[in-house]
Amino acid sequence: MNTPDADGRTQRPGGGRQSESTWEATSTLSTEPRSPIRSVAEADLPPLPRSARDGPALAGEPQRSIVAVGGGKGGIGKSLISTNLGVHLAQRGKKVILLDADLGGANLHTCLGMAPPKRTLSEFVNHKVPDLREVVTPTSYPNLGLISGALDVLTAANPKYTEKLRLLREISRLDVDCVIIDLGGGTGFNILDFFLIADHGILAVVPEPTSIENAYRFIKAACYRRLKTLEVSWNLKPLVEEAMAEKEGKGLKSPADLLAYIDRKDPEAGARLRAEMERFPLSLVVNQVRTQEEYQLGRSITEACRKYFGIRMQYLGAVPYDDAVWQAVRRRRPVVVDSPQSRASDQLRQIATSLGLDK
Amino acid sequence: MARADSFYELLEVSASASIEEIEASYQRIVAFLGPESLAMYSMLDDSESGQLREQIDEAYLTLTDPASRAAYDQAREATGGYPNLVVSHRPPSDPNLSVGLMRRQASGRAQQWDEPRREEAAAREESPRSREGSRDEAPRSRDEMRREEARARQESRKTEEGRRASDAMATASALHALEGESEGAALIAATVASNRSVAPAEGKRRRRLQPRAVLEVGPDTEFSGSLLRRLRESADATLEDVAEITKVSKRYLAALEENDFDTLPAFVYVRGFVGEYARALGLDSKLVATSYMSLYRRYRGESG
Numbered sequence: 028m029n030t031p032d033a034d035g036r037t038q039r040p041g042g043g044r045q046s047e048s049t050w051e052a053t054s055t056l057s058t059e060p061r062s063p064i065r066s067v068a069e070a071d072l073p074p075l076p077r078s079a080r081d082g083p084a085l086a087g088e089p090q091r092s093i094v095a096v097g098g099g100k101g102g103i104g105k106s107l108i109s110t111n112l113g114v115h116l117a118q119r120g121k122k123v124i125l126l127d128a129d130l131g132g133a134n135l136h137t138c139l140g141m142a143p144p145k146r147t148l149s150e151f152v153n154h155k156v157p158d159l160r161e162v163v164t165p166t167s168y169p170n171l172g173l174i175s176g177a178l179d180v181l182t183a184a185n186p187k188y189t190e191k192l193r194l195l196r197e198i199s200r201l202d203v204d205c206v207i208i209d210l211g212g213g214t215g216f217n218i219l220d221f222f223l224i225a226d227h228g229i230l231a232v233v234p235e236p237t238s239i240e241n242a243y244r245f246i247k248a249a250c251y252r253r254l255k256t257l258e259v260s261w262n263l264k265p266l267v268e269e270a271m272a273e274k275e276g277k278g279l280k281s282p283a284d285l286l287a288y289i290d291r292k293d294p295e296a297g298a299r300l301r302a303e304m305e306r307f308p309l310s311l312v313v314n315q316v317r318t319q320e321e322y323q324l325g326r327s328i329t330e331a332c333r334k335y336f337g338i339r340m341q342y343l344g345a346v347p348y349d350d351a352v353w354q355a356v357r358r359r360r361p362v363v364v365d366s367p368q369s370r371a372s373d374q375l376r377q378i379a380t381s382l383g384l385d386k
Numbered sequence: 387m388a389r390a391d392s393f394y395e396l397l398e399v400s401a402s403a404s405i406e407e408i409e410a411s412y413q414r415i416v417a418f419l420g421p422e423s424l425a426m427y428s429m430l431d432d433s434e435s436g437q438l439r440e441q442i443d444e445a446y447l448t449l450t451d452p453a454s455r456a457a458y459d460q461a462r463e464a465t466g467g468y469p470n471l472v473v474s475h476r477p478p479s480d481p482n483l484s485v486g487l488m489r490r491q492a493s494g495r496a497q498q499w500d501e502p503r504r505e506e507a508a509a510r511e512e513s514p515r516s517r518e519g520s521r522d523e524a525p526r527s528r529d530e531m532r533r534e535e536a537r538a539r540q541e542s543r544k545t546e547e548g549r550r551a552s553d554a555m556a557t558a559s560a561l562h563a564l565e566g567e568s569e570g571a572a573l574i575a576a577t578v579a580s581n582r583s584v585a586p587a588e589g590k591r592r593r594r595l596q597p598r599a600v601l602e603v604g605p606d607t608e609f610s611g612s613l614l615r616r617l618r619e620s621a622d623a624t625l626e627d628v629a630e631i632t633k634v635s636k637r638y639l640a641a642l643e644e645n646d647f648d649t650l651p652a653f654v655y656v657r658g659f660v661g662e663y664a665r666a667l668g669l670d671s672k673l674v675a676t677s678y679m680s681l682y683r684r685y686r687g688e689s690g
Contacts, residue, residue, distance in 0.1 A: 240428040327418060327425030335429050 092384055093198070094207045095225035099245030101212035103233045104314035107352065107362070109209040110138040111375040112384075114361045117171035119385050121204040124163060126174045128221050129211035133176030139166050140359035144175040151197075152190050159197040168364075172203075191217060195224055205384060212241075214248040222249055223256070227382050228309050229343065232328070234321040239328070246309065246336060250282040257303055263289070263296055283337040301337065310341035312378060315348045343381045346374045393445035393458060401459075405450055409635065412446045421648065436652075443651045451633060594668050595621035595631070609677035611643040614660075617667050618643075632662035639663060642678075647685045656682060 096109045113125045127135040128148075136144055144164040150156045163172040198206060208225065210218045222228050230245065232238045254267070266289055286304065290297030309332075313325045325342045332340040351369035355362035363372045379385045394401050399411050419426055419439060430438065448454045597617040618628060625643075629636045638659055641649040650656045660678045661671035 234424060236424060236427045239424055243428055324424055327423070330418075331425050331429055 091201075091203065092205050092227065092382075093225045094205060094227045094229060094382070094384070095210060095222045096207065096229045096231060097210040097218060097222050097245060097249075098231040098238070099212060099214055099241035100238050103231050103238055104312075104346065105231050106134055106138050106209055107314065107346075107356075108229060108231055108312055108375065108378065109207050110135060111361045111363045111372070112379055113171055113205075113207045114139075114168055115363050115376050115379055116205055116384055117168050118363075119379075120170065121385070122170050123205045123207065124172045124174060124201055124203050125166075126198065126206060126208045127176040128208050128218075129176050132211060135173060135209055136164075136175050137359055138356065138361065139168070139173065141166060141173070144173065147175045148194070152194060159194070159201065191220065195220060199224060214241075214245050216252070219249050219252045223253055226308055227384075228307075229312055229378070230309060230340075231312050231314055232324075233315045234313065234317075234324050242328075246332065246338070247282060249309075250304070250307065250336060250338070253303075253307060254282065254285070254300070257300065263300070266292055266296065281335050283335055286337055304337050305339045307338050309338055310343050310382070312343045313345040316345040317348045321345070341381070343378050344374050346371050392462065393449055396442055396445040397449065399449075403449075408446070408449050412442070412450075413637070415442060440652050443655050447655070595623045595627065595666055597621040597667055608681055609674045610681055611641075611645040611678075614663055614667070614674075615643040617669075621667065628663060628666055631666045632659070634659045634662055645681065645685075647682055650682075653679070653682065653686075 094109075094112065096105045096112075098105050109125060113123045117123045125135055125139075127133040133147070136142070141164070146156070146162040146164065148162060151159050151162050156162060159174070163174050165171075166173050198208070208221050210221055228249070230242055232242045257263070267285065269292070282304065286297060286301055289300055311325055311328060311332075313321070313328075316322055316324075322345050325345055329340045329342045332338050347370050349362075349369050349371035351366035352362050352371050355365035358365055362369060363375055366372055392401075394403070397403075397408055397411050397415065399408050403411070417423065419435065419442070426435075448458050595618065597620045618625075625636045625639050628634075628639055632639070638650060640646070642656070642660055642663060647656075650659075657675050657679050661675040664671040664674035
């Protein structure tokens, strides 16, 4: 596990910034583990990201960002974004952990040119190892560790809820500069909850109606899941239930509809919710862009998002369709390493800058 | 879905926007919401998007017509910026402004914009020619219905509408005289009749084109877009000319000529547009619209 990297230094799990004995004492987790006595409803919900709970990091506190890359559909470039973002930040001297949360279909090790790791999330989820840091595999890139999703274990693909919660909390505690979570396709709860603990949720799309459709489905699902968390904290449950009931089981058409309903009934709660939705840390990358029109798509999507979801989505840019990309994948190397001068590499590096991760 | 409080918000322009700015914004929004738009794919269901497009068309039509816009602005002021609220029934101080607009907004239903005023004027004016033409004989049910409708509507701009209305009545009477004939033949008669009646009236008026073509139409002639184009070209007019006269956008006029129903907006607006176009060519708008709209309906497969 602790194999020396190219510089002869031992890559410790967790990036080695703190020795284990002092880790607990200087934990960057701002809220203490919750007391065991709490309402059943709260127990149902994933923890909120640090930035949503407590605002920006306090002075002196290490900056740790969690980035999640989703999109509701397979094959649209999520792994492209997560691996290249991770490698780029690591090259910039940041301590990064890549987490392959595609529980049934882990691929990140392949993107990085690694053999299938011996330890995976399964070991942690199944309690074979107590500490998440023990399943971090060093990569051939300095500063970059990988937590691989289970390769095929069915049980790990559908962890029990309590297990998932434990995993989410441990991810939040990883003491590195950046954790990048690569989600699988689809909009199941597991995927959404990983997305929701992120400080930055990146949505990847390609200029195809199927991708757009899945993206909106994903956003809606993520919004509602997020609202559910807030609703419990803020005692909005009766109001939300009322709103849902009003549409007679057809479901509200959009989160903006729900917000409008709450606005009418309880303007103060509505205003708070609206502020929360605006802070929903959603950003967009459009992959495989070829035409002039497709370059405009990103802005149109963020506009549609604002109008119909009430979310301020940050547009991170369009990654052009580039032969350098599929060639790099074939060679099992990240494109920023294989073809650093390519346009795709440029745009991918730009994502780090736009999110303020490379400061 | 995000609610807009006013037509200006709906068209994403400021309250002091020029017609050009409104037009540009409208075109952008139409493209954004259009069936080919990738960014909006799956965002709205059919009824939502239909409703939104109607609202946007309504906003566009209102704000690009100076009198309607003035009436709208007045209504907004009167209701503190929420013209969808019911307005008091006090008639407007300027009879040339259309209260039909305010009424319509209060009822929340979109109606064909031009029709009410024209019909109202038709009822109101009752020029001698129309009176003698249609009163004495048993009125065709269509005329009767039109007059009934018109009486129920509000006041309208008088001079120009009145002239148009009297032409409509004239052609109606021509039709009447041809009672029993097919629509197509009646159309020729209507065309001829209204061409003869083209004469500048006092006050504000709209230019009319003078098509030189003589249409050979038979009983089953469908008044499709290509006929409109042929007539326009025979009048040496461009789409710009027609747009200027009718105040309908070039885009829609071109779509009308091409029977491009996918580009055209809701039924009620298309009917208005084609009626305006017909009128600009000196044709009876009702006849042309009816014929054209049956094409439209067939294409849409609806019986609306």
